[in-house]
Amino acid sequence: MGPCRINGAGRWMSGLLLGLLALGRAQTPSDIRQSLTAEIEALTKEYEEIHRLQSAVMNDLERLRVEERLLTKQIALMELNLQETQARLQALQGRVDELQRERAEYERHLERRIVAMYRMGSAYPLKLLLSVPDARRVLQASAYAGAMARLDRVYVERYLQTVQALAREIQDLQQSQAAYQRALEAVRQKHQQLAEVRRRRELYLEELQKRGHMYARALTELSLASRRLDDYVQDSDYRPLLDIRKFQGLLDWPVIGPVTRPFGRVRLPETGTYILSRGIEIAVPEGTPVRAVFGGLVRYAGWFTAYGKLVILDHGYDVYTLYAHNSVLKVRVGDIVQKGQVIALSGSTASLRGPSLYFEVRFHVQAQNPMDWLKVLPGGPDIRTAAVMMK
Incomplete structure (x- = not known):
């Protein structure tokens, strides 16, 4: 044989x-x-x-x-x-x-x-x-x-x-x-x-994208979820030594990538309608390390409707940053994180646009333009300008 x-x-x-x-x-x-x-x-x-x-x-x-x-x-x-x-x-x-x-x-x-x-x-x-x-x-x-x-x-x-x-x-x-x-x-x-x-x-x-009413329904869910987040970004007594407000315009980016949705009034090509974006969306490959833009206290880390896997950091002085659509979370509620620490891996959870990071800055509950807090990236195109042009 x-x-x-x-x-x-x-x-x-x-x-x-x-x-x-x-x-x-x-x-x-x-x-x-x-x-x-x-x-x-x-x-x-x-x-x-x-x-x-x-x-x-x-x-x-x-x-x-x-x-x-x-x-x-x-x-x-x-x-x-x-x-x-x-x-x-x-x-x-x-x-x-x-x-x-x-x-x-x-x-x-x-x-x-x-x-x-x-x-x-x-x-x-x-x-x-x-x-x-x-x-x-x-x-x-x-x-x-x-x-x-x-x-x-x-x-x-x-x-x-x-x-x-x-x-x-x-x-x-x-x-x-x-x-x-x-x-x-x-x-x-x-x-x-x-x-x-x-x-x-x-x-x-x-x-x-073809059926505008379904897309609008998804955006309505996102808007409702955004208002629900207010409960997590109320004024707190957390007061670290460094005041993040003094570093406005100097913060490192949580990830590096093109801004595919800017802050403010944005026209949706899918429906031709306008929405109010309370943050920015940065396109990055899934699994990209997401870093804290400043030291802070983890107020929320988990699943949140329309945001997917979400991390909310309390930086004190009524300033909060939000990191959404992650695939993996690296922190828990109550953790103290340092500037630049990896808090999550990017993903596409609850995202309508594929792998990306959705990033918000809140001050006294109100959404702020993240571009006013993040620094201009050296040695490359000004992503803030690119984002403004998308409006």
């Missing part, structure tokens, strides 16, 4: 484990699996929580987004398992190849012995004794004949053991290959589900 070769259909994910390990050199496959399992559990709870809510437009969008992220993590875990299965298949194939080489070696040896014995005939032991010229060497010849007989038995036993072991390994390999193909097909189906969810989300956004 020829060697069983591993099907190459799964080689497209062969570098997955190395890629994951490259992101964290100290992580083992077990660490990666534990992390992915924890993320899947968290996303499942988030999906179920959103599913419980009323089917508002923003919640419909967010449900699709969470479903997309959940499928992505499930695929990553399944592909990690496939990678380990593929490594086991390669080890089994190596063992099969080794046993087949051993079997071939035993067969060649036994073939030579059989040919030699056939040529000597059935009286081979007697001929061996008679061929000794010296009577003193008869005992040695007899011992040699007995040793050869025992060695032949050993080779035959080893040959039979090798054949049996090879049969078991081939059966194990074939069963593992079948399991691998089933798992590979499951991954392909997950990829199809993921593509379908992404397609549904894109179609939903297109439908929102």
